[in-house]
Amino acid sequence: xxxxxxxGSCSDSSCSAQSKKPNEGDREFQERQAxxxxxxxxxxKIVVLSGKGGVGKSTVATNVAAALSLAGRKVGLLDIDIHGxxxxxxxxxxxxxxxxxxxxxxxxxTASGLKVMSIGLLxxxxxxxxxxxGPMKYGAIMQFLKDVEWGDLDFLIVDSPPGTxxxxxxxxxxxxxxxxxxxxxxPQDVSVADVRRSIMFCRQLDLPVLGxxxxxxxxxxxxxxxxxxxxxxxxxxxxxxxxGVPFLGxxxxxxxxxxxxxxxxxxVEGEAHTETGKAFGRVVRQxxxxxxxxxxxxxPATSSEGNVKIAVPxxxxxxCMHFGHCEHFAVFEVDAQNKKILDSQKLxxxxxxxxVL
Numbered sequence: 001x002x003x004x005x006x007x008g009s010c011s012d013s014s015c016s017a018q019s020k021k022p023n024e025g026d027r028e029f030q031e032r033q034a035x036x037x038x039x040x041x042x043x044x045k046i047v048v049l050s051g052k053g054g055v056g057k058s059t060v061a062t063n064v065a066a067a068l069s070l071a072g073r074k075v076g077l078l079d080i081d082i083h084g085x086x087x088x089x090x091x092x093x094x095x096x097x098x099x100x101x102x103x104x105x106x107x108x109x110t111a112s113g114l115k116v117m118s119i120g121l122l123x124x125x126x127x128x129x130x131x132x133x134g135p136m137k138y139g140a141i142m143q144f145l146k147d148v149e150w151g152d153l154d155f156l157i158v159d160s161p162p163g164t165x166x167x168x169x170x171x172x173x174x175x176x177x178x179x180x181x182x183x184x185x186x187p188q189d190v191s192v193a194d195v196r197r198s199i200m201f202c203r204q205l206d207l208p209v210l211g212x213x214x215x216x217x218x219x220x221x222x223x224x225x226x227x228x229x230x231x232x233x234x235x236x237x238x239x240x241x242x243x244g245v246p247f248l249g250x251x252x253x254x255x256x257x258x259x260x261x262x263x264x265x266x267x268v269e270g271e272a273h274t275e276t277g278k279a280f281g282r283v284v285r286q287x288x289x290x291x292x293x294x295x296x297x298x299x300p301a302t303s304s305e306g307n308v309k310i311a312v313p314x315x316x317x318x319x320c321m322h323f324g325h326c327e328h329f330a331v332f333e334v335d336a337q338n339k340k341i342l343d344s345q346k347l348x349x350x351x352x353x354x355x356v357l
Contacts, residue, residue: 046158048064050185053163059090069113083129091264187217211245
């Protein structure tokens with residue numbers, strides 16, 4: 001195979017898949033090209049990491065992906081936790097069968113349009129233990145990236161197992177240029193110390209840290225709204241400032257998170273009005289703002305004349321991730337040609353019924 005061979009997925013001469021790397025064999029080159037062809041169709045690839053287990057990383061990854069999907073984005077969720085896949089249970093799809101053919105696999109799609117792939121969806125017995133060494137795990141992750149037909153996505157959220165071992169290292173190297181990492185911690189010192197290692201892991205791999213999320217950050221009583229810091233407070237934010245990375249927000253403890261995870265419905269879908277639901281909304285809003293800033297650079301000038309109206313679902317003064325459960329709509333009348341807001345008003349939504357939108 002010629003070193004000048006193109007993978008045919010794009011015309012970007014700077015793409016590393018355009019030519020072989022030193023000492024790279026034909027098979028390895030073809031596999032890398034196949035991954036590049038899939039990943040080129042995904043605008044943002046984000047890896048969710050944690051320094052240790054038990055911090056709720058999969059819960060964060062699942063809710064972030066679900067909230068982005070509810071916000072109208074095309075989203076995929078890849079679970080690369082080979083030994084403890086929990087995403088299928090959290091989305092109530094553990095009994096779903098993965099379809100495919102000789103050359104590709106199709107991700108399972110939830111009712112909200114979220115595309116999901118996990119080793120848990122490929123196992124006949126959900127209680128079976130996966131006893132694999134590094135090379136086998138590397139091969140499985142390569143297959144998820146190379147053979148799964150993700151299609152055109154705005155975001156691919158990758159839920160990796162805790163630590164800085166084979167799985168996160170493999171996915172970062174195989175994707176080659178992920179857009180960044182979200183690191184999940186809890187407030188106590190032992191968790192925050194492990195997060196520092198995760199940040200150093202990202203820096204050694206030139207992986208941008210999009211921000212730190214402090215999960216289980218206090219308990220807000222659903223009856224009296226009293227806030228209790230069970231695991232301490234502020235450790236994640238202080239550490240983020242110390243390490244010079246963004247702090248995306250604090251997610252409070254909420255019994256609804258446990259119930260939603262067990263029932264297969266992320267809290268951002270069923271309980272968007274809770275403090276936890278709103279906290280996830282604020283995190284996702286930051287990711288969307290970053291995404292829109294980049295998209296705006298290539299957004300074509302509008303040729304339409306006249307005004308348009310844009311309705312934004314709002315709850316407690318912030319963006320609501322669920323159209324059917326918002327408190328009201330902020331409706332903006334916009335001069336599309338001159339890109340100016342002419343008027344705005346607040347409207348109460350109609351009764352939540354099928355087909356209301």
